[in-house]
Structure formats: C-alpha cells, structure tokens
Amino acid sequence: MLVTKLDxxxxxxxxxVPGGQNIKRCFQCGTCNVGCPVREIEEKYNPRxxxxxxVLGMRERVLSSDFIWLCSACYTCQERCPQDVRIxxxxxxxxxxxxxxxxxxxxFAKRVELVGTQGRLFPISQFDNTKRKELGLPQIPPxxxxxxxxxxxxxxxxxxxxxxx
Amino acid sequence: xxxxxFPGCLAPVMARQFELSSRKVAEKLGLELVDVExxxxxxxxxxxxDQETALLLAARNLSVADGLGLDICTICTGCASTLAETSxxxxxxxxxRKKVNEKLQKIGRIYKGNVKVKHFVRVLYEDVGPxxxxxxxxxxxxxxxxxxxxxxxxxKPSDVFDKFEDPEFPRTLDELVSALGAETVDYEDKTQCxxxxxxxxxxxxxxxxxxxxxxxxNAAGANAIVLMCPLCGSMYDRNQRVxxxxxxxxxxxxxxxxxxxxxxxxxLDPKDLGLDMNRVKTSDLMSRLNL
Numbered sequence: 001m002l003v004t005k006l007d008x009x010x011x012x013x014x015x016x017v018p019g020g021q022n023i024k025r026c027f028q029c030g031t032c033n034v035g036c037p038v039r040e041i042e043e044k045y046n047p048r049x050x051x052x053x054x055v056l057g058m059r060e061r062v063l064s065s066d067f068i069w070l071c072s073a074c075y076t077c078q079e080r081c082p083q084d085v086r087i088x089x090x091x092x093x094x095x096x097x098x099x100x101x102x103x104x105x106x107x108f109a110k111r112v113e114l115v116g117t118q119g120r121l122f123p124i125s126q127f128d129n130t131k132r133k134e135l136g137l138p139q140i141p142p143x144x145x146x147x148x149x150x151x152x153x154x155x156x157x158x159x160x161x162x163x164x165x
Numbered sequence: 166x167x168x169x170x171f172p173g174c175l176a177p178v179m180a181r182q183f184e185l186s187s188r189k190v191a192e193k194l195g196l197e198l199v200d201v202e203x204x205x206x207x208x209x210x211x212x213x214x215d216q217e218t219a220l221l222l223a224a225r226n227l228s229v230a231d232g233l234g235l236d237i238c239t240i241c242t243g244c245a246s247t248l249a250e251t252s253x254x255x256x257x258x259x260x261x262r263k264k265v266n267e268k269l270q271k272i273g274r275i276y277k278g279n280v281k282v283k284h285f286v287r288v289l290y291e292d293v294g295p296x297x298x299x300x301x302x303x304x305x306x307x308x309x310x311x312x313x314x315x316x317x318x319x320x321k322p323s324d325v326f327d328k329f330e331d332p333e334f335p336r337t338l339d340e341l342v343s344a345l346g347a348e349t350v351d352y353e354d355k356t357q358c359x360x361x362x363x364x365x366x367x368x369x370x371x372x373x374x375x376x377x378x379x380x381x382x383n384a385a386g387a388n389a390i391v392l393m394c395p396l397c398g399s400m401y402d403r404n405q406r407v408x409x410x411x412x413x414x415x416x417x418x419x420x421x422x423x424x425x426x427x428x429x430x431x432x433l434d435p436k437d438l439g440l441d442m443n444r445v446k447t448s449d450l451m452s453r454l455n456l
Contacts, residue, residue, distance in 0.1 A: 018216050037358045041373045069213070069366050072374070074358035075321035079332045095213040104214065107365040111210045115222070119205035120174035128178050135185055135439075140177055144205040146225060146272040153268050154218045156211070 006057035014054055017096055019089030026051045026085045032077035038070050045070040047077060047087050054094065063098040069105040104159070112159055116151040119144025166292045168283075169230040170198035171248070173241030173395065174206060179403065180395035182439025186424035187240050187285055189437050193428070194293050194301070198238060203229045207244040208251070223251035224265045228276035236281040238288050240424075242316035242394040243362075245284040250325045252282050284319055286393045286423055287329065290337045295344040303432035305346030308453060311426070312350045312387035313338040314378065314401075316394030317358050332356070341423065342391055345430035352385035354378070361396035364404075369411075375400040376408050379416045389419040389450055391426055398422060402444045419447045429454065 014020040032047040039045050044067050053062050062068065071091040078086050098104070104112075114121055124140045132139060151157040176184045191198050208222035226248060230237050239245050255262045256278050266275055283291070289298070313335075320332040330337055335356065339349045360374030379401065382390055392398055402420035409415055420443065428438040435456055440447050 037360070037374055037377075038363070038370060040377075042367070042370045045370075070363060070370065072317075072358050072360055072362045072371075074317040074362075075332075076317075076356070076358070079321055079323060092212050092216060096216055099214050105366060108211075108214050110365070112214055115206045115211055121206060121210045122174045122178040124178065131181065132177065135181060137177070137181065137184060137188075138200050138202075141202060144203075146203075146274070147205045147222065149272045150221050150225065150268065151218060153271060154215060154221065156215050156218045159214070 005060075007059040008057045010057045010059040010062075011055045014090070014093050014097065017093035019086065020093030022083070022085045023051060023054060023090050023093075025083040026055065027083060028052060029082065031080050031082060032085075032087050035076040035080055037074060037076065038072050042070065047071070047091070050094070051085065051087070051090065054090075062094060063101050064103050066105070068094050068098060069108065099159070109159070112156060116148065116157055118142060119147035166288070167197040167199060167235060168238035168288065169201050169204075169233055169235040171201070171204055171207075171226065171237050171239035171241075171244055173239060173244045175399065176240055176395040180398050180422070182425065182442040183240060183395055183398060183422040186422060186428050186438040189433055190424045190428045190431060191285075193431050193433065194289075194298075196238075196288065196292065199233070199235060201229060201233065207241075207247045209243045209247040212247075219247075220251060221265060221268055223247050224255060224276050225269060225272070225274055227252055227255070227280045227282075228269055228274040230280045231276055232274075236283070238283055238285055240285045240393070240395065242284060242318035243396060245282060245287075246318035246322065246325055249282040250322065252280055253325055284393065286319065286338060286341065289423075289427070290341060291329075295340045298341065298427070299344040302345055302430045304430055304454070304456075306426060306430050306454065307346040309347040309389070309450070310350045310387045311342050311347045311389055311391045311421075312352055312382045312385060313342055313355075314359075314390050314392040314397060315356060316392065316397050317356075319393060320356065338391065338393065338423065342426065345426060347426070350382075350385045350387040352387070353381040359394075359397040359400040361400045364400070371400070372404060372408050372411060375404065376412050376414065379405070379408065379414075379418055383416060383418060387418075388453070389421050389447075391421050391423050393423050405445050417445060419443065419445050419450050421447070429456065
C-alpha cells in the first residue's frame with residue numbers, strides 16, 4: 001500500500017469515538033491474539049493486526065473489511081491487555097465508524113431492523129405467546145413504541161428503514 | 166429480596182425452560198421477581214452499530230426499574246453486563262446522565278442513577294448463598310458429574326461487576342453446583358466463549374467455537390454442562406445436532422440451566438423445570454437420579 005493512501009489522522013479519529021480512547025497505548029505484544037477464541041478458529045480475525053493497521057492509518061482497508069465484524073465480545077483480551085487498550089470497545093468504535101461510512105455487515109443491519117421495529121432481537125410471535133400462556137408465563141408485547149422513538153431521536157431508524165444501506 | 170425481573174429477549178422465545186425454572190426456584194427460595202411489561206432490548210445487539218442508541222436502550226430499561234424503585238435481576242448474561250455497565254457509567258458520570266436524560270425525557274422517562282443490576286445466579290450466590298441452598302436440598306445430585314460453563318458476560322468486563330468473580334478462575338457457579346451434592350468437573354479452556362454472539366455473522370466460526378467446548382467437556386467425562394446464559398444454551402443445546410452433523414461428531418451431551426438442576430435438588434417436579442423442553446434429552450440423567 002502506498003504511503004500516500006494512508007491516513008495518519010485515522011488513529012485520532014478512532015480515539016475520539018467512545019471505546020476507542022486507548023488505542024494509541026497498544027505496543028503490539030499480541031496478548032489479545034493469544035487468548036482470542038475467534039482467532040483460534042479463523043486467522044483472518046487478528047485484533048493485534050487490526051489495531052496496527054488502524055494506527056498506521058489504513059482507514060479504508062479497515063473500515064470496509066469483513067474481519068472487524070468477527071469479534072465475539074468475550075472480553076478475554078480486555079481482561080489480559082497489559083496496556084488497557086480495551087480491544088472489544090476499540091472494535092465497537094471501528095464498527096461504528098464503518099457504519100457511518102456505509103459499510104454495515106448484513107447481520108447487523110438485520111439486528112438494527114429487528115430491535116428498531118419490535119424492541120427486541122428475537123421477536124415474539126403469537127405462537128410464542130400461546131406457548132407462554134400454556135406454561136403459565138406472562139404475555140410479552142410484540143413491539144415497543146418507546147424504542148421506536150429512541151431510534152428516531154438518534155437517526156438509527158433511517159438505517160433500519162433503508163434495510164441497512 | 167425483590168427485583169424487577171429482566172428475562173431478556175432470547176430466553177422467552179428460545180429457552181423458556183430457563184425462564185420457567187428460574188421463576189420456580191426463585192419462588193421456592195423466597196426471591197420475588199416482579200414482571201415489568203415495559204422492558205425492551207438491553208442495547209447489546211446494536212453496540213457495534215451505534216453506541217449512542219445502545220446506551221439509550223440500556224438507560225431506558227434502567228429508568229423503567231428506577232420508576233418502580235427496584236434493582237434489576239436478569240437471566241441473560243449479555244443483558245447483565247450491558248445493563249450493569251450502563252448503570253455504573255451513569256452513576257459516576259453526571260454529564261453523561263444529563264445528556265442521556267435529555268433524550269429519555271422525550272419518551273417520558275428519566276433516570277436518576279440508582280439501579281443496580283445482577284444476574285440471577287449472582288443473586289442466588291449473594292442473596293441466598295451456597296450454604297443456605299445446601300441446607301434446603303431434598304434430593305441430592307450425588308453421582309452426577311457436571312461441568313460448569315460461565316457465560317463470558319457473567320464474568321467480564323470484570324470491572325463492571327465490582328470484581329465479585331475472578332474472570333480467569335471463576336468459582337461461584339461451581340460452588341452452587343457442589344452445594345447440590347453433584348461433583349464438579351474441570352475441563353480444558355473452561356472460560357472459553359460459546360461463539361453465540363457471532364452466529365449470525367459467521368456460523369462456521371461460531372459453531373466451531375461451540376464444538377471445542379463440547380469436545381473438552383466430553384474428554385473430561387462430565388454427564389452434562391450446567392450454564393446460565395440463554396445464548397450459550399442455544400449454542401450447545403439447540404445447535405448440538407447441527408454441530409454434530411457439520412463436524413461429523415457425536416456428543417449427546419445434556420445442557421442444563423443452573424435453575425433446572427437447583428430445582429431438581431430442591432425437590433421440584435422436573436416438568437415445572439421444563440426439563441422436557443431441552444433439545445438434548447435429559448432422560449438418562451433423570452434415571453441416574455431415579456427421577
């Protein structure tokens with residue numbers, strides 16, 4: 001990659017997003033990679049490298065990648081990181097920026113749609129409420145107006161309405 | 166003790182046996198769980214997309230509990246860590262709370278910052294305690310070898326939970342299982358993640374993560390896994406057949422939610438604990454216990 005294509009301010013941009021504050025502390029020890037259960041299965045998820053690419057300024061490569069979406073949020077790396085980089089939160093910061101650039105993973109677009117319209121990730125069907133009644137469990141309302149209003153107040157409803165585009 | 170009960174969105178749909186058994190053992194032990202119709206998504210599923218909205222969703226639930234003057238007890242570990250983290254942030258950061266309240270007021274809510282959040286198993290551990298539970302056991306689970314699986318978000322981020330558990334060497338669930346007379350079995354990579362959070366992102370990776378746990382528990386000779394998170398439960402129980410087919414393996418390993426085993430030991434009817442709703446059949450386990 002040409003040096004001219006690097007964005008040296010990318011790390012500052014990330015450090016201003018909530019969760020990204022400590023990214024510049026990383027000294028590349030790789031403790032995050034060693035304990036990462038996702039990386040154990042799939043090498044393309046490499047948190048150490050994602051942070052390095054970010055600090056180097058590979059903005060477009062990082063934000064348009066599919067690998068930033070693979071963190072399982074287990075927080076093992078966060079507990080062990082000697083520099084308190086808070087890696088899962090850095091990943092959230094990167095993904096939030098990616099969404100603003102129009103790069104949302106389809107699974108997450110679906111999540112936004114479900115939560116934004118029904119107020120929950122796993123919708124309640126009539127069947128579910130019937131089953132619940134049989135078991136003596138309380139009924140659950142199928143939608144939540146307040147959540148819909150909150151989505152409007154932050155503009156996330158637009159992402160939901162557009163089906164993630 | 167009295168709590169606002171936060172079942173989350175997964176358990177009521179895909180782990181009703183967990184919700185049912187939690188309610189039954191709470192009743193038996195004198196813990197009052199109040200149903201709250203206004204609770205909705207905790208915010209965790211969309212943190213990756215927009216942290217501001219996620220924070221507002223969490224704060225909204227806290228404000229609902231605040232209005233009732235109750236702390237929150239949840240059976241989902243993801244909800245526990247998300248809500249506990251937000252509770253902590255808003256308790257100590259007045260400027261952030263003010264900003265959040267400006268948005269919440271538009272939907273007629275306000276959060277004063279007083280709600281604490283605990284997972285149901287932590288409530289069992291702290292409010293009831295292994296000793297008291299032991300004294301109430303009617304049917305010892307002696308003879309059963311059980312492998313505890315702590316959901317990631319029951320332990321981590323540890324600073325959110327006031328370090329009540331050790332994220333590397335957790336013990337509370339094991340103590341609660343031992344209190345029932347069962348033998349607890351240690352196994353390789355005990356605190357490893359189930360992969361559930363990325364099942365919808367890449368199911369090959371997620372299911373391979375879950376498979377490792379099943380392998381490790383099998384190798385240790387446990388009769389079942391005991392856990393406390395509906396997502397972990399869905400990975401190991403609902404998806405066990407899928408894992409077996411995809412990786413050409415056989416496990417047939419029962420997956421029990423802690424309130425189910427607790428309920429059995431307290432002498433409750435297996436049907437009231439939803440044991441017939443588990444995907445991997447529990448009949449062999451029941452006959453071991455002469456149930």
